[in-house]
Amino acid sequence: MGKLSTGVARITMVGGAMLLLGTGCASTEQSAGSPASVAEPEVVLCQGNKVPLQALDNPKPATELAPEAAPALQGRGVSAFDPVTWLVAQESSDRVMLMTKLAVPQDGGQGDIRDYMYIVISTHSMASEPGKPVWDVVESSTCTPTLDLGQLTAGAVTLDPSLPPASESDRLALLVTEFDCNSGQDAEGRVEVVKLTETESTVEVVLGVRPSGAQAASCQGNPATPFTVKLERPLGDRTILNAAVLPAREIAVPAAR
Template structure:
């Protein structure tokens, strides 16, 4: 995790500071009014609220997160490590609760760095060309997570950052979003990364997520 407490990460389009994750405040510290809303069975929280952390708190939006005991592999390199719930006062409610509050979002996510205009992507090794120690290239499969009508992300994948150390190869990859489109699952797109030196026994890491995670076969 980044050591900068002011850095803002994204979790399914929801901003959360690194400080909220590194020095968490339990959800039980929220006002009684909000706790009453979160305890509504329609919210669907099964764990004690003391196990949830406050990711964001304002007069109109409250987001809490709970680290999963075992991350959920959604496939194609998309691995979710947190449950996230947002309740909102006013508009944008999926399920009305105690007025003025309602459930805005309930999802699974993984904290990731802000990619700016680019969107997140699932990243795996290409099983057709698994890495070898003498390779000076890494063959990857990149799966766009934004809406693209189930089409590949050809010519829109960008290697934002490549950092090579003695023990790791750290990759930050994003996808230039397409305009419009429906949201079925997108297919993986082959993508090759050129290295400055042979891979050897270094670990390949997806550094777009926080903390960085090893890139594996799908």
């Protein structure tokens, strides 16, 4: 594990990243290697769907869909969502994805907090027949925009309540919950530090989870995996942020269920 660099602010990469992807050691404690600059992402993920960041920064309402995509608003099941004022996340002649920001974020526990609801309307649906495409809602859920980590996936992150952060410590004890199906098993040995940025006021961390490689897995939900991040210097009074989500969100103790 390399010696940490010094400075007021640093950006480091270990493992996969949204534009640069490498392999790093997997352990329950990781720090950072050589500094590297990272460009602002052009695309973020919403439940695996690629969404241009521009679509969120400068939203276009569904009423402005291109003529070939506009019929999606009259598709089967669309009226249940009333998405006329939703923003356009994707559009083509056979697929439209619309998103709307929730008035109150959806807290699924274990750090899984979602800011948007979305629907995907497609002509590649069960209702379509050869030569007779039918626009239909084929996907609907909630999400929070996350960085594209390449071969890694972002998980839900909280502080470990059994090891609360101490101002004099240079260790952060976190709990990482993998979203991908893993038969109810944790992600021990597969969590990596993708990016770590320390400033005078914040500690921003991006964690990624490597796929398990299992041939098949059930999807009953996974337990949290303890993971420790080593800082360049003691935490002090700095705010700890999960920078895998956009905008970055403060990492907190998991809400009581």
